[in-house]
Amino acid sequence: MIIANILNETEKLWKHNRTKGFLLLAILLPVISAFLLLHNNLGLGSNLPMLMLRLFTFSLLPLLLFMSASESFSGEVASNTLKLGLVRPITRAKVFASKVAAITIFLAILLGVLMITTIILGWLVPGGNFASGLLDIITAYVAAFIPIMAIGFVSVLIAQFFNKSSGALVTMILIYATAKLAPFIFPVISVWSIFSYTNWYVLWIGNGASFAKLANSFILMLSYCIMTYSAGVILFEKKQL
Amino acid sequence: METALEVKGITKRYKSGRGVRDIRFDIAKGDIFGLNGPNGAGKTTLLKIIIGLIRPDHGSVTIFGNNTTDQFEQAMKQVGCMIETADSYDYLSAYDNLKLSARFYPELPRTRIDEVLEQVGLAPYKKEKVNGFSLGMKQRLRLASALLSKPKLVILDEPTNGLDIEGIVNFRNTIQQLACEHGITFLISSHMINELSLIAGRIGIMQNGQLIRVGGVNELVKPGITLEQYIVSQLHTSKEGDHDDHRQYIK
Numbered sequence: 001m002i003i004a005n006i007l008n009e010t011e012k013l014w015k016h017n018r019t020k021g022f023l024l025l026a027i028l029l030p031v032i033s034a035f036l037l038l039h040n041n042l043g044l045g046s047n048l049p050m051l052m053l054r055l056f057t058f059s060l061l062p063l064l065l066f067m068s069a070s071e072s073f074s075g076e077v078a079s080n081t082l083k084l085g086l087v088r089p090i091t092r093a094k095v096f097a098s099k100v101a102a103i104t105i106f107l108a109i110l111l112g113v114l115m116i117t118t119i120i121l122g123w124l125v126p127g128g129n130f131a132s133g134l135l136d137i138i139t140a141y142v143a144a145f146i147p148i149m150a151i152g153f154v155s156v157l158i159a160q161f162f163n164k165s166s167g168a169l170v171t172m173i174l175i176y177a178t179a180k181l182a183p184f185i186f187p188v189i190s191v192w193s194i195f196s197y198t199n200w201y202v203l204w205i206g207n208g209a210s211f212a213k214l215a216n217s218f219i220l221m222l223s224y225c226i227m228t229y230s231a232g233v234i235l236f237e238k239k240q241l
Numbered sequence: 242m243e244t245a246l247e248v249k250g251i252t253k254r255y256k257s258g259r260g261v262r263d264i265r266f267d268i269a270k271g272d273i274f275g276l277n278g279p280n281g282a283g284k285t286t287l288l289k290i291i292i293g294l295i296r297p298d299h300g301s302v303t304i305f306g307n308n309t310t311d312q313f314e315q316a317m318k319q320v321g322c323m324i325e326t327a328d329s330y331d332y333l334s335a336y337d338n339l340k341l342s343a344r345f346y347p348e349l350p351r352t353r354i355d356e357v358l359e360q361v362g363l364a365p366y367k368k369e370k371v372n373g374f375s376l377g378m379k380q381r382l383r384l385a386s387a388l389l390s391k392p393k394l395v396i397l398d399e400p401t402n403g404l405d406i407e408g409i410v411n412f413r414n415t416i417q418q419l420a421c422e423h424g425i426t427f428l429i430s431s432h433m434i435n436e437l438s439l440i441a442g443r444i445g446i447m448q449n450g451q452l453i454r455v456g457g458v459n460e461l462v463k464p465g466i467t468l469e470q471y472i473v474s475q476l477h478t479s480k481e482g483d484h485d486d487h488r489q490y491i492k
Contacts, residue, residue, distance in 0.1 A: 001314065004344035011341065015332055083327040084386070087292045088345040089317040241294045 001090040002098050008085070009102030013068060019106060022064045026114040029055070034121045049118035049137045050205075053144055056114055057198045061107065061148045062155075066172040068103045069155040073236075075165030083241050096236045100229065103152055108145060115141040136205040143201035150194050150221045151176075153228040160235035194224045243270040243305075245394050245426035251290055251300035261287050261450040264300070268428060268443075270393070273420050275441030276430040277472060283450040284430040285325060288398050291428070292322050304394060321392035323383040325399045331372035335363050335382050338371060339389055346390045353389065360415060361385045362408075376403035384412065388419070394426045395419075401436055409436070416440050438468045446475055 013019050030052050037048070076082035085095050119137065155172050162168035179195035190196040200217060203209040247267040254260040261283040268274045276284050289295040291302050293309055302309045307316035329338045339354045358364045361381040371379065380403045387395055401409045417440055419425040431437050437444060438458050445455040454461070454475055461471055 001345060004347075008341045008344055011337075012330065012333075015330075015337075079331075080326050080328040081330055083294055083324055084329070084342070086294060087317065087320070087322050087324070087327070088342065089314045090345060091313055238296075240296070241289070 001088075002094045002101075005085065005090055005095060005098035006101045006105075009072065009099050010105055013072070013102055013106055016071070018067055018071075019064075022060065022110060023113060025060065026056070026110050027117050030114065030117045030121055034125055038125060048121060049115065050140065052114055052118050053140055053201065054199065056111075057144050057148055057201070061110065062151055062176055062198070063173075064110065065103065065107065065148065065152040066155050066169055066176070068106065069152065069159045070162070070165040070168035070172065072099045072103060073156065073159035074162040074168040077163045077239075077241070078165060086241065092237050092239075093233055096233045100153070100156055100232075103156070104149055107148060107152060111141055111145055111148075139204045140201040143204040144198075146218065146221055147194065147197035147200045150224045150228075151198070153225045153232070154194060157228040157232040157235070160232055160239075192220075194221065197221060244268070244303075245270045245272070245305060246274075246291070246428060247303040248287075248291065249301050249303070251287065251297045251302065253286060253290055253295060253297045259283070259450060261290070261447075264452050266445055266452060266455055268394075268426055270426055271420060271424040272443060273416065273427040273429065273441045275437035275444040276428065276447060277432065277434050277437055277444055278447030280432060282447040284432075284447055285398055286450075287447070288322075288324065288396055288428070288430055292320065292324070292396060293317070294324070318390075319393040320396060321387040321390055321394075322396040323387040323398060323400060325402065327383070329371045329379060329382050329386070332370060334368050334370055335374075335385075336367040338382060339386060342386050342389050349390065353391075357385045357389050360388065362411065377405055377408050380404055381408065384415075388415075391423075392425070394428070397427065397429045399431055400429060401431065401433065413440055434469050434472055444468075446472055 030048060033051065034048060073082075086092060115137065119134070158172050158175065159168045162171070176195055179189075179193050183190035183193070183196060197217060197220075200221075203214060203217070208214075245268050248264055251264040252260070252262045254262070259281070264283075264287055266274075276287070278284055286295060290297045291304075291309070293313055302316075304316040305319050307319075309316045329335075330341070333341070335358065336354060339357065343349055343354055355364065355367070358367050361384050363378065363381050363385060366374070366378065371382065374382065380400070384397070384400060387397065401412055404412060413436075416427055416429070420427060427440075429437065429441065434444075441458060443455065443457050444461060445452050447453065458468065461468060
């Protein structure tokens, strides 16, 4: 049953224009950026994939997750469609899991499309040979998936407190903006805040960081995922519709 | 006779003091059971508890021998339902809406969606997005969704809301045909007693969150008065007798 509902949730996400729009952005933004860089004789170097990854992990991917989580949970409560799935032969825990899985699948697809687009641009555009840094690019994109997924789990938890997608979305954006600004005043926050790890992939490329540091931060992200998922599923189970 | 649905001592109390209390009844396989009562009597709350949308404070629901608390998936495999407050995905077509539901029943043949759309009269509009549907068409789609899995128990909340005369007659014929030919059990909640009396074998009357009377349509009607008059008289009697008791419950 969980596979059936993952298919349903994925199909529902895909039918939203927003999802298609983000996918289009993942193709168009690198193309436009490449054009602008070449037009200004700056050359692509090996910067484009990392430049795009930085832009997407900082703003666009969290925004996509906030929108998807708020629509998939709070939005469906508001539009009275959440009940449709809950009265089928599937437990609430599985409905929750499949919604989270669908959001995670889209995150992976989007990152994949972005990575492939930027790599292809490197082959097609003069001066954009990324062959030497291909492994770094792939490593960076895979590593970037983990903290962004953890942010997705946090947004799914936040969505459980709202019965309208707009309220959930605004709250998520405010929390994200506050979490991004707070370390400037209280630097110690950046160690514990999951929102400070959006550029975690940087530690994986080049000489990178020590294994201990990577493992330490990975465990922190995993803990965030486990805690927010568990809290989210408990709240979802208790929802009275 | 096999019991399709057994409701035992269901109680749910909201912070406002409203809710349902100590509801007990059962429905035999193949019966059409009507649930009637004024607005706010607790009919929808009771139906939502039966299908697992609301957790009761006390009591249990058993569907074809499966308790909905710990055998939810097994229990709901037998159930098709249409809840008044549940809407279809308006950015999807009628067909795609049903396709989402059909995925939960891998044993259904591919033709089943077309079949059920034909049955409720929506076949010509199957590729149209639901956001362009009238209230009656949306109601037909909900009915199609409830019947899609060929359930043994169908639970319908205010099913004729928004339907025109032709739609109501078609609905009635469909229900009676499914009950007679396929032995499907129905639990239908409606505040329209005349409509219920035309299809239901037994009727339960709810008021202030209590099931105040259950009986066959013929048992409830006394000589010289209509079912409508009988129910109004029952509600008045219950209101007077139950007033203090209800106040106690709220406290």
